[in-house]
Amino acid sequence: MHCPFCDTPDSKVIDSRLAAQGAQIRRRRECTKCGERFTTFESYEVVMPRVIKSNGKNEPFDEQKLRRSLMHALQKRPVTQEQIEETLSDIQQKIRRLGERDVKSLTIGEIVMQSLYVLDHVAYVRFASVYHDFQNVDAFRKQIEQMQQRELNTSSGQSK
Incomplete structure (x- = not known):
């Protein structure tokens, strides 16, 4: 995941938790270059017929x-x-x-x-x-x- 502060392509996950009643994963990340922390949310793509x-x-x-x-x-x-x-x-x-x-x-x-x-x-x-x-x-x-x-x-x- 690219760092939103310095655009370095590497970050490490510090913490992961379920969010939105289990439909998303909230991840706390830390940039390996500048050390800034940021949050990302991951969810699956729902494709309706x-x-x-x-x-x-x-x-x-x-x-x-x-x-x-x-x-x-x-x-x-x-x-x-x-x-x-x-x-x-x-x-x-x-x-x-x-x-x-x-x-x-x-x-x-x-x-x-x-x-x-x-x-x-x-x-x-x-x-x-x-x-x-x-x-x-x-x-x-x-x-x-x-x-x-x-x-x-x-x-x-x-x-x-």
């Missing part, structure tokens, strides 16, 4: 687009920014774990819906209404009934 749209075109994964979708669905809901960031990170991790170079937008939408279902049911229905392009009240009603049935099945399964 490309997104295959429903029309067949593909585009790079856009974290900001995902964030906007979540924020829109969660608008005025009792969810903290920390929960939103956690959910965003969890969704991206699930997409990466698929191990694919290209992922259909349909698959991403389903992952988002699963995460929103756990986080906030109202946000789930909001997202589903746009994602599934609900055209009338009956479509909303059907989605809510399916959600309620899922809750009943889950709660009756836990009481056994």
Whole structure:
């Protein structure tokens, strides 16, 4: 690592620690020439798969687009920014774990819906209404009934 003070290409590591919940390594270094100390951070490069749209075109994964979708669905809901960031990170991790170079937008939408279902049911229905392009009240009603049935099945399964 080049010294930021004298540009010598050699430095030695004095201390290494995990940072950013284990996603980075913080290293304390000392220049072998001038003796100055400095800190570096190392992290792995996260490569998200490309997104295959429903029309067949593909585009790079856009974290900001995902964030906007979540924020829109969660608008005025009792969810903290920390929960939103956690959910965003969890969704991206699930997409990466698929191990694919290209992922259909349909698959991403389903992952988002699963995460929103756990986080906030109202946000789930909001997202589903746009994602599934609900055209009338009956479509909303059907989605809510399916959600309620899922809750009943889950709660009756836990009481056994």
